[in-house]
Amino acid sequence: MQNRADKALADTTFFPFWLDRPDAPAPAAPLIGATKADLLIVGGGFTGLWAAIQAKETDPSCDVVLIESDRIAHGASGRPGGIVSTSVMHGLGNAQRIFPKDLDALEALGHDNMAGFTRTIDQHGIDANLEWTGEMTVAVSKDAVPIVQEEYDLHREHGHDVELLDAAGTRAQLNSPLFEGAIWSRKNSGIVHPARLAWGLRRAAIALGVRLHELSPMLGIDDQGNTLVVRTRDGEVRAPRVMLCTNAFAEGHKRIKTRVAMVRDRILTTEPLNAEQKAAIGWINRQGVYDTRTQLNYMRLTPDDRILFGGRLGYFANSPRDPRLDRTPAPYGRLAEAFFTTFPQLEGIRFSHAWSGPIALTTRMAVHFQSYYGGKAIYAGGYSGFGVSASRFGARVGLAKLAGLDLPETRMEFAATEPNWIxxxxxxxxxxxxxxxxxxxxxxxxxxxxxxxxxxxxLGFPLS
Incomplete structure (x- = not known):
């Protein structure tokens, strides 16, 4: 007899909901033949796109080439939950864990980053379904209430507009019998359609003069003194500076993977909620939500009122790009059960989409930088799943390091050191x-x- 998870997954499409759209842009032409550039960016996810835009905004005369192995947003940037916040270090609590001495400066940089994030979206007319609904961290047991209280105190100490909710107040926002309390961060955070954001940044980069080549996987890098030659399947780019925005795929130098592990995160989206189902859960303020389970779950509403429910890390030996197993129902059964335990009033609903994607996990759980080829190439990555808005910050600091700029942030510990070896x-x-x-x-x-x-x-992985 089928259990409820199997029934809910019976007709699921195993492809990211965000990318399943008829208005997805056609891919740009692949790189064919040899070319030169002032700056080459490898990787067309959020970090690469933000790097291309900021490089052109800083110096419109800079000849920027961006190559992407697949299509824009078909890596991690088209697969996340799409929750944005001011944190550039995977949350305020994580920033306190790894860089307590720089916490005030990182908070200021995070608010500045969010202002720049919003400014670019407005200037380029990017319709990314951005909703400033705030974010909540919810306690899924009475034992977890002190965790939420600690988060609340930390956020208050650093000037955030936050509200502490008891069990009744939390369930009034989002009705689950598991929820025993929450912290609601009300400003400068919310939800976004990640694929529409990536496609909007793509359009902005092209409008600024960035030369984009999709379907152009990097095959290798040759150091020729003052120039790096990056070889692709059908061509090559000669450039004095290369930004490696390959995140979980950790391409560009074999040493990158000694600091980065590729783990997989899994996500479900339901079919659109009907009026009765919406009334059963509430959620009228549409916050992005994280919970305190050991196998953390996160959730949000999509623009057409589906519930996106993610979590449950997985790992495959040798980090294959697209494991066949992740295109079957099997890896999503436990996640589906967690969904129905969270929202028993929605039993019987079906999941329209399920997908898995790579996350670059490091001992910092946050962006870091690695320098190669005598400083001519910089790797920026390691967001550990929290890169939708932090990627703009990672791109900006990575460009500054690549240019050899002496800025206060490039001298800070997060920019000048690397995570621990894995x-x-x-x-x-x-x-x-x-x-x-x-x-x-x-x-x-x-x-x-x-x-x-x-x-x-x-050892550096705060997984509980």
């Missing part, structure tokens, strides 16, 4: 397998799982 395969896969088992059972079973996750936290 073991290679097969040790990486073994550790990931144990960790995923621990994450799956920590809340319900406890036992060895919580000490294991605590040890991961001491």
């Amino acid at each position: 073991p290679p395969e097969p040790f990486r896969a073994i550790g990931a397998k144990i960790t995923m088992v621990a994450l799956d059972g920590a809340d319900a079973k406890g036992g060895w799982r919580k000490p294991w996750l605590a040890m991961c936290g001491k």
Whole structure:
């Protein structure tokens, strides 16, 4: 007999909901033959697009070429939940964990980044379904209420407009029997359509004069002194400066992967809610939501009132780009069960789309920079799933480092140092397998799982 998750996934399309649109732009022509540029950007996700735009805004005469191995937004940038905030370091709590001495400066940089994010969207008329609805972190048990209280105190201390909600107040915002409290950050955060944002940034970059080539995978880099030669499938680009915006794919130098692990995040979207279903959950303020489960779930409403529900990390040995398993119902069953446990009043609803995507996980859980080829190439990545708005900041700092600019932020620890080393395969896969088992059972079973996750936290991965 089919269980409720199997029934809900019976007719699911295993492709990102955001990209399943008839108005998706046709890909730009691939790079064929040899060309030169002042700046080459490798990777057409959010970081690459923001880097291209900011480079042209800073110096309109700069000849910028951007190459993308697939199509714009068909990597991690077309797959996220699409929640935006002022944090540039994976949340205020994570920033306090990794760079407590620079917390005030990082907060100021985050607010400045969000102002620039909004300014570009307005200037270029980008219709990305941006809604300034705020974001909530919800406690899914009474034991988690102190976590929410701690987050509230930290946000208040740093001047955020936040509201602390008890169980009744939380359920009045979003009705789930699991929710025992929440912090609602009300300003400068919200939700966005990530693919429409990426496509709007693509259009803006082209309008500024960026030369874009899609379907142009990088095959290698040759260092020729003052110039780097980047080879693609059908051509090559000679440039004195190269920005590697390859995030989870960690391409550009074999050493990048020693600091970056590719894990996979999974997401479901329901069919559009009807009036009765909308009334059953409330959510009239449409906040982006994170919860406090060990296997964290996040959720939001789409523009056409589907619930997007994401979480449940996974790992495949040797990090394949598109595992066949992730295009089947099997990896999404537990996520579907978590959805129905969260919203039992929606039992019977079906999932229209399910997909998985790569996340660049580091011991910092936040953007970092790596320098290669005598400083002629800079890698910027490692957002660990929180890069929709932070990617603009990562691109700006990466460009400054590439140009050798002496700015206050380029001297800060986050920009001048790297995350900790991560073991290679097969040790990486073994550790990931144990960790995923621990994450799956920590809340319900406890036992060895919580000490294991605590040890991961001491090594730099705060997974619990």
